[in-house]
Amino acid sequence: xxxxVQSPRYKIIEKKQxxxxxxxxxxGHNTLYWYLQNLGQGPELLIRYENEEAVDDSQLPKxxxxxxxxxxxxxxxxxxPAELGDSAVYLCASSLQSGSYEQYFGPGTRLTxx
Amino acid sequence: QKEVExxxxxxxxxxxxxxxxxxxxxxxxxxxxxxxxxxxxxxPELLMYTYSSGNKEDGRFTAQVDKSSKYISLFIRDxxxxxxxxxxxxxxxxxxxxxxxxxxxLSIRP
Numbered sequence: 366x367x368x369x370v371q372s373p374r375y376k377i378i379e380k381k382q383x384x385x386x387x388x389x390x391x392x393g394h395n396t397l398y399w400y401l402q403n404l405g406q407g408p409e410l411l412i413r414y415e416n417e418e419a420v421d422d423s424q425l426p427k428x429x430x431x432x433x434x435x436x437x438x439x440x441x442x443x444x445x446p447a448e449l450g451d452s453a454v455y456l457c458a459s460s461l462q463s464g465s466y467e468q469y470f471g472p473g474t475r476l477t478x479x
Numbered sequence: 480q481k482e483v484e485x486x487x488x489x490x491x492x493x494x495x496x497x498x499x500x501x502x503x504x505x506x507x508x509x510x511x512x513x514x515x516x517x518x519x520x521x522x523p524e525l526l527m528y529t530y531s532s533g534n535k536e537d538g539r540f541t542a543q544v545d546k547s548s549k550y551i552s553l554f555i556r557d558x559x560x561x562x563x564x565x566x567x568x569x570x571x572x573x574x575x576x577x578x579x580x581x582x583x584x585l586s587i588r589p
Contacts, residue, residue: 369522405487407567407579408523421576456522464575466511470522 369471383445390459400456485580498555502568
């Protein structure tokens with residue numbers, strides 16, 4: 366069974382530039398999560414999708430961050446414009462259904478903003 | 480004060496030692512308690528899961544939850560160099576939203 370796939374694995378951009386991250390969850394997993402992980406910290410939830418609906422985006426900085434999950438499968442997280450403080454690892458995770466404690470994480474995208 | 484507190488380490492022990500990792504929390508509504516392991520440059524993977532109080536054993540790993548003290552532990556017996564990783568405690572009141580600790584970096588010396 367293929368795991369959660371994320372791309373790119375690494376991205377370096379200059380501040381004020383846009384950037385997008387892509388995630389393909391495990392087949393059949395209805396719930397998809399985007400997390401932010403700063404160095405030396407645990408993951409923090411940005412947004413949770415149930416199929417194509419964003420059911421928890423309370424921690425997503427909506428002035429510069431946006432996300433979509435068209436057709437309830439793949440998802441894209443975008444930052445525009447990026448700031449220096451956005452440098453972090455962006456993790457995507459999926460679970461079979463909402464309320465499942467068992468989340469499967471992708472390897473993450475390491476973003477560096479210069 | 481963070482909802483979940485975890486000593487960042489690093490913790491270095493010799494191979495074969497018993498390792499004890501701990502977290503404290505402040506939210507009494509937490510009922511689901513998890514331990515994730517994260518290798519360098521990888522995403523976290525679920526290691527152990529416990530609902531409410533009590534102990535759970537899986538091979539060399541034992542998870543303990545003491546809700547009265549708001550304290551959870553993970554014990555690793557006969558530690559191996561392959562156990563070297565960052566261990567994240569995580570907890571939730573509904574399993575829909577998980578709060579992670581900051582992680583403890585563990586190194587097992589051969």
